[in-house]
Amino acid sequence: MDILQICIVIFVLLLLVKPVGTYVYHIFSNEPNRTDRIFGGVERFLYRIIGLKQRGSMNWKKYALSMIATNIVLVAVSYILLRTMGALPGNPSGIGNMEASLSFNTVISFMTNTNLQHYSGESGMSYFGQMIVITMMMFTSAASGLAIAIAFMRGITRRGEGLGNFFEDFIKAHVRLFLPLAFIVTLLLVGLKVPQTLEPMRAVQTLGGGMQQIPLGPVASLESIKHLGTNGGGFFGVNSAHPFENPSPLTNVIEILSMWTISASLPYTFGRFARNKKQGWMISSVMMTLFVAFLCLTYFSEKAGNPLINQLGINSSGGSMEGKEVRFGIAQSALFTTVTTAATTGSVNNMHDTLTPLGGLAPLAEMMLNVVFGGKGVGFVNMIMYAILGVFICGLMVGRTPEFLGRKIEAREMKLIAVAILMHPFIILAPTAISFMTHLGTDAFSNPSYHSLSQSIYEFTSSAANNGSGFEGLADNTVFWNVSTGLVMLLGRYISIIALLAVAGSLAVKQKVAETPGTFRTDNKLFAGILTGTVLLIGALTFLPVLVLGPVAEFLTLN
Amino acid sequence: MKTTVTTAVGEEKWNGSLWGVALRTSLVLIVLCGIAYPLVCTGLAQLIFPSQADGSMVKDSTGRVVGSELIGQSFTDPSFFQGRVSSIDYQAEGSGSNNYAPSNPELLKRVQASIADWQKNNPDVPVSELPVDLITNSGSGLDPHITPESAKAQVPRISKLRGVSVDELNLLVERYTEGRDLGVFGEKRVNVLKLNLALSELGKS
Structure with a gap:
């Protein structure tokens, strides 16, 4: 039954890839489309309000600057709102202002689509804050990421048209994709018992005679966009493990598909832009292969359970249930964990800190590779980067100038790609090392020995990959962790975005090379193999030592 | 184009x-x-x-709200079915758990204490029939469910304390066992609050 339910979810995903990928293509291809009649009016109204008179195409610098400018405004406004939250309306539980370093961490975290949370929703965020800062940023950060991915696709597939207009893409992503979908998913979730109310926390006398404070709030409207936008920040401290955020296996499946579908559909969208659907499917197949491998590792490791507990002679057929919920069991927990770190969502329906060593290695490795589906756009763009690197390596081996989609890959592109690829391990490994050199870092570790390394490396990997899940035992609400992870999130998001837009801008103005029988094809099985190999090789070279010292060493000591 | x-x-x-x-x-x-x-x-x-939007509150037979069906509660009285381990003791205003790594010695200590507790309170049920979900901390600390096996393992104890027959209690557990969603998703489970509510009504009639 476990395998069956996992297969059904994957099957439904595969059914959704084509229609959703096509829809996303139609939104951003800017060709006249049936949906214009529904959304066109609203969009023109919004363009008028924001003062967007002409919607001409931008070059990569202007596109990047527009995105960053919008993000800066949103960060500034949100920071002020969090710092003055206590005095603002919509605060029935009387929550105070957020502290400065925590506010810094929180606004960066949500703007970069990371959603690492060093606060706990029940006690640290008013309803107004949940709506106007958290929910709002869940939309805008997802739309920013998606716009970048679309601009990148335009750049590498079309010649001489610029990358599109950022503000137009940004508004369209909200109006045609995220708002309508979020609305539907919200109502579905409320129907399945996720609360959506402005009533304050409710005190009840329990059946056992004690008192219980039941927290409520506008949960469903946050929950839907949290997954659709691959954001991942929870309304409550324990995120989607909380029975109000994720009350049943059915809501679990809805949340999994919400976060997975758009990310998994982008390669198909890319295939449409490139006018070569095989190219899109090739990328999808590489992502799916890596995903299934990691899913198996987590599932079988969790199913086998914790050897130290199993040997106590209890009925251990349930697997490793520490940190998991009974309604999800091992199958729905392992699937959620693998999807949330693949799609860089970062919501959790079980506590990743409590995963068995190899079960925890899979999500960590997925974030280290950062190409398996990926969040709104980022994973896809990273995958293309590896594809160009793969083409480059093959080109070196046969002594030809490498080409990708009919454009010559030259020194400028390779330098930018090298920056983007090397930045990721650098901003993970360097801060992890620093965290071990000072008690400001080591004081936060809650688990002993090898696992403390896993805690630190997980926190920075999650920040760098803009994932946002955590080994949550880490006592991370300190100035050291707030500032260090805040900086890592900033670098992880914007450096790679700028580098990749520069690559797209550079490819966009190149002459197309005619295809000959000697052209190295990038849309077949051979190249899928090369791409998988490139990803794994680079990943292993950079991260294997630290994985051996953390999860693998813990695994060996347990057995 | x-x-x-x-x-x-x-x-x-x-x-x-x-x-x-x-x-x-x-x-x-x-x-x-x-x-x-x-x-x-x-x-x-x-x-x-x-009702869903307001947190799916549950009422007893007198109409008093006794909690939410989604939020687990602490039952210390051994004549009730007990839920999973919760480091926050089901205090719902701050969800969470200890986040013990599998290699953390504190985890082993806590599990061993739970097992010893079980042996003391349930002398008729051997440890080999104690399901793992009863001695592990849920992720939220508010898990409203236990597995049907965990409910059945508690039946002999409750039968003795309440003077209700084992068969009747087993029937009650079966009645309150929820299947997988759509017949395939998730796990079979028993809502502890609803089961205990039915159990307390059983005594009254």
Whole structure:
């Protein structure tokens, strides 16, 4: 039954890839489309309000600057709102202002689509804050990421048209994709018992005679966009493990598909832009292969359970249930964990800190590779980067100038790609090392020995990959962790975005090379193999030592 | 093929004030996504699904609200079915757990204490029949469910303490066992609060 339910979810995903990928293509291809009649009016109204008179195409610098400018405004406004939250309306539980370093961490975290949370929703965020800062940023950060991915696709597939207009893409992503979908998913979730109310926390006398404070709030409207936008920040401290955020296996499946579908559909969208659907499917197949491998590792490791507990002679057929919920069991927990770190969502329906060593290695490795589906756009763009690197390596081996989609890959592109690829391990490994050199870092570790390394490396990997899940035992609400992870999130998001837009801008103005029988094809099985190999090789070279010292060493000591 | 809005080659044609547009775009979206969207959702949710939207509260036979069916409660009285281990003792205002790594010695200590506790309170049920979910901490600390096996393992103890027959209690557990969603998703489970509510009604009639 476990395998069956996992297969059904994957099957439904595969059914959704084509229609959703096509829809996303139609939104951003800017060709006249049936949906214009529904959304066109609203969009023109919004363009008028924001003062967007002409919607001409931008070059990569202007596109990047527009995105960053919008993000800066949103960060500034949100920071002020969090710092003055206590005095603002919509605060029935009387929550105070957020502290400065925590506010810094929180606004960066949500703007970069990371959603690492060093606060706990029940006690640290008013309803107004949940709506106007958290929910709002869940939309805008997802739309920013998606716009970048679309601009990148335009750049590498079309010649001489610029990358599109950022503000137009940004508004369209909200109006045609995220708002309508979020609305539907919200109502579905409320129907399945996720609360959506402005009533304050409710005190009840329990059946056992004690008192219980039941927290409520506008949960469903946050929950839907949290997954659709691959954001991942929870309304409550324990995120989607909380029975109000994720009350049943059915809501679990809805949340999994919400976060997975758009990310998994982008390669198909890319295939449409490139006018070569095989190219899109090739990328999808590489992502799916890596995903299934990691899913198996987590599932079988969790199913086998914790050897130290199993040997106590209890009925251990349930697997490793520490940190998991009974309604999800091992199958729905392992699937959620693998999807949330693949799609860089970062919501959790079980506590990743409590995963068995190899079960925890899979999500960590997925974030280290950062190409398996990926969040709104980022994973896809990273995958293309590896594809160009793969083409480059093959080109070196046969002594030809490498080409990708009919454009010559030259020194400028390779330098930018090298920056983007090397930045990721650098901003993970360097801060992890620093965290071990000072008690400001080591004081936060809650688990002993090898696992403390896993805690630190997980926190920075999650920040760098803009994932946002955590080994949550880490006592991370300190100035050291707030500032260090805040900086890592900033670098992880914007450096790679700028580098990749520069690559797209550079490819966009190149002459197309005619295809000959000697052209190295990038849309077949051979190249899928090369791409998988490139990803794994680079990943292993950079991260294997630290994985051996953390999860693998813990695994060996347990057995 | 050219897009409809672009005019010529890659050079930008757009000369509006970039920062002004960025500022107005941000403000518009703050209102749209941060205020309008959640409030419209709240209004509709309250209209269509009022009880779900307010947290699925459960009432006893006298009509008193005793909690939410989704939020687990602490049952220390051994004549009730007991839920999973919770480091926060089901205090719902701060969900969470200890986040013990599998290699953490504290985890082993806590599990061993739970097992010793079990042996003391349930002398008729051997440890080999004690399911793992009863001695592990749920992720939320608020897990409302236990597995059907965990409920059945507690039946002999409750039968002795309440003087209700084992068969009757087993029937009750079966009645309150929820199947997998749509017959396939998730796990079979028993809602501890609902089961205990039925158990306490059983005594009254």
